[in-house]
Amino acid sequence: MLFLAFTVGRTILPIYIISGLMAMVLFLTSTSIGPVVFPWETRQKTLERLISCPISIKTILLGNVWSSFFFGCIFSTIPMVLGVFIFGLWSYINILIIIIGIIIAAFAYSSFSLILSVPPTDTPASTMILTILIKFPIVFMSPLFMPISSAPLALISPLTYFIDVINIGLGEVSAFGTWGLLIDFSILLIFGFGFLFISFTLHQKTLQKRFRG
Amino acid sequence: MNAIIAKDLSKFFKPSKGKKKEKKSKQILEKENNLICAVDNISFNVKYGEIFGFLGPNGAGKTTTIRMLTGVLKPSNGSITIFGENVWKHPIRVKQIMGNVPEMANVYLDLTGIQNLNFIGEIYGIPKKERNDLAENLLKKFELFDRRYSKAKKYSKGMKQRLLLCMALMSSPKILFLDEPTSGLDVQSARIIKQLIREYNKTGMTIFMTTHDMDVANELCNRIAIINKGKIIGLDSPENLRNLKQEYQAIDLYLINDLNQKEIENLSTIKEVRKIQDHYHIIVHDINNGIFEIIEYLKSNHIKIKKINTYEPHLEDVFVKMVNGGG
Numbered sequence: 001m002l003f004l005a006f007t008v009g010r011t012i013l014p015i016y017i018i019s020g021l022m023a024m025v026l027f028l029t030s031t032s033i034g035p036v037v038f039p040w041e042t043r044q045k046t047l048e049r050l051i052s053c054p055i056s057i058k059t060i061l062l063g064n065v066w067s068s069f070f071f072g073c074i075f076s077t078i079p080m081v082l083g084v085f086i087f088g089l090w091s092y093i094n095i096l097i098i099i100i101g102i103i104i105a106a107f108a109y110s111s112f113s114l115i116l117s118v119p120p121t122d123t124p125a126s127t128m129i130l131t132i133l134i135k136f137p138i139v140f141m142s143p144l145f146m147p148i149s150s151a152p153l154a155l156i157s158p159l160t161y162f163i164d165v166i167n168i169g170l171g172e173v174s175a176f177g178t179w180g181l182l183i184d185f186s187i188l189l190i191f192g193f194g195f196l197f198i199s200f201t202l203h204q205k206t207l208q209k210r211f212r213g
Numbered sequence: 214m215n216a217i218i219a220k221d222l223s224k225f226f227k228p229s230k231g232k233k234k235e236k237k238s239k240q241i242l243e244k245e246n247n248l249i250c251a252v253d254n255i256s257f258n259v260k261y262g263e264i265f266g267f268l269g270p271n272g273a274g275k276t277t278t279i280r281m282l283t284g285v286l287k288p289s290n291g292s293i294t295i296f297g298e299n300v301w302k303h304p305i306r307v308k309q310i311m312g313n314v315p316e317m318a319n320v321y322l323d324l325t326g327i328q329n330l331n332f333i334g335e336i337y338g339i340p341k342k343e344r345n346d347l348a349e350n351l352l353k354k355f356e357l358f359d360r361r362y363s364k365a366k367k368y369s370k371g372m373k374q375r376l377l378l379c380m381a382l383m384s385s386p387k388i389l390f391l392d393e394p395t396s397g398l399d400v401q402s403a404r405i406i407k408q409l410i411r412e413y414n415k416t417g418m419t420i421f422m423t424t425h426d427m428d429v430a431n432e433l434c435n436r437i438a439i440i441n442k443g444k445i446i447g448l449d450s451p452e453n454l455r456n457l458k459q460e461y462q463a464i465d466l467y468l469i470n471d472l473n474q475k476e477i478e479n480l481s482t483i484k485e486v487r488k489i490q491d492h493y494h495i496i497v498h499d500i501n502n503g504i505f506e507i508i509e510y511l512k513s514n515h516i517k518i519k520k521i522n523t524y525e526p527h528l529e530d531v532f533v534k535m536v537n538g539g540g
């Protein structure tokens with residue numbers, strides 16, 4: 001539906017369709033597990049026993065990142081394979097750039113999803129509301145299905161840099177100049193580790209509130 | 214030799230906005246800064262190899278205490294040492310030697326019994342072959358072996374509780390924490406759990422359990438701490454706690470002839486004599502000596518006995534009396 005909302009009535013280059021779809025799928029899938037796991041485990045009463053096991057909260061959170069990462073990676077390859085096949089872009093594709101891009105971006109978005117599970121609730125629906133309120137504005141400010149230069153707020157969105165990576169991987173020139181690819185990877189890594197650091201800090205603060213009297 | 218040393222433990226909670234109404238009824242002590250005190254400056258030791266019971270009414274602070282001991286909740290004040298290690302300074306080291314069955318905990322419902330155990334075994338770093346054998350042995354002991362390949366969501370409540378205990382025992386812990394282990398279970402599951410708690414304790418395992426079931430506490434525990442409104446109001450062996458309430462040692466005497474109440478009151482072991490309808494209710498200092506003295510007196514006065522009942526103090530009487538402020 002989101003894809004149709006962005007594309008109906010517009011003439012879009014095939015490369016932008018693939019990069020836009022991949023960015024949307026990767027972002028939405030890799031941020032779909034993280035916000036639900038903690039409230040779900042709190043509600044299922046499995047979290048308390050897990051915390052009393054000899055593993056740190058960081059390990060538990062990294063486990064969440066890993067599952068979101070894995071989920072996102074698998075689903076984002078589907079639009080890539082379909083798009084490249086439909087539009088016949090096999091001769092332009094640089095598979096290595098795309099794979100590295102998917103891995104780094106999936107890590108960044110999965111780390112971001114951990115922040116969404118910070119509120120100490122045991123109701124997954126509560127985090128879903130917050131998730132929608134944050135995720136959708138990010139999607140709408142991103143340069144999906146269009147050149148990066150034509151989206152004014154694009155630079156603050158973590159999706160922009162993944163879109164640029166995919167565009168480069170499909171034979172397009174980077175929107176950020178000669179060092180574009182390096183800039184994209186670096187900024188995605190900064191986003192990833194930044195989100196991870198924020199989520200570790202916030203979860204340490206709110207974890208205790210999940211087990212109050 | 215102490216397995217647990219808890220010193221000056223307190224836990225305060227901030228009243229949350231959404232739960233203000235609910236918390237207000239639960240609140241134990243409201244400090245000036247609006248904090249709710251769930252556990253109020255308690256200290257106790259648990260000896261190596263003993264079964265230590267934490268007994269108290271709902272909302273007394275039992276679960277908060279066990280959560281602090283197991284490293285789930287950080288105490289607001291005080292320190293906890295388990296087998297010589299500070300729980301909050303070396304949490305991983307301490308958790309490596311403990312097993313925990315939290316109250317109302319759940320197993321992973323979409324995993325089978327054996328998968329649940331293997332998952333926990335993996336967390337504790339037990340090698341694959343060893344953890345498989347360990348899991349199978351535990352499932353046999355807890356009478357779950359036949360259902361090891363069934364998903365846990367198909368288990369009854371009692372079976373899930375037994376599986377939880379298996380999960381806590383996967384790492385062969387030195388100390389086991391059980392929060393209301395038999396609460397709401399069927400007779401068979403409760404019996405199996407109680408029997409295995411005793412068995413594991415015999416192997417030297419220290420067990421810390423919370424309960425509000427007097428019979429479980431009386432039957433299993435070497436020592437009991439009674440907690441109410443966040444404070445420990447009694448700590449001793451079940452026998453000594455019972456003896457604290459001497460007024461519950463009594464004899465009901467049904468006689469054919471009448472009795473001289475004043476004369477019998479003069480006997481050394483007798484505390485008080487009350488005539489209640491067709492019998493005498495005699496409160497004694499010591500039930501064993503009291504009964505001999507009374508029978509001697511009745512014999513020498515040719516008074517014939519119709520029926521005689523003895524009452525010893527029950528832990529429940531002690532508990533109710535202490536919790537209601539008579540302790």
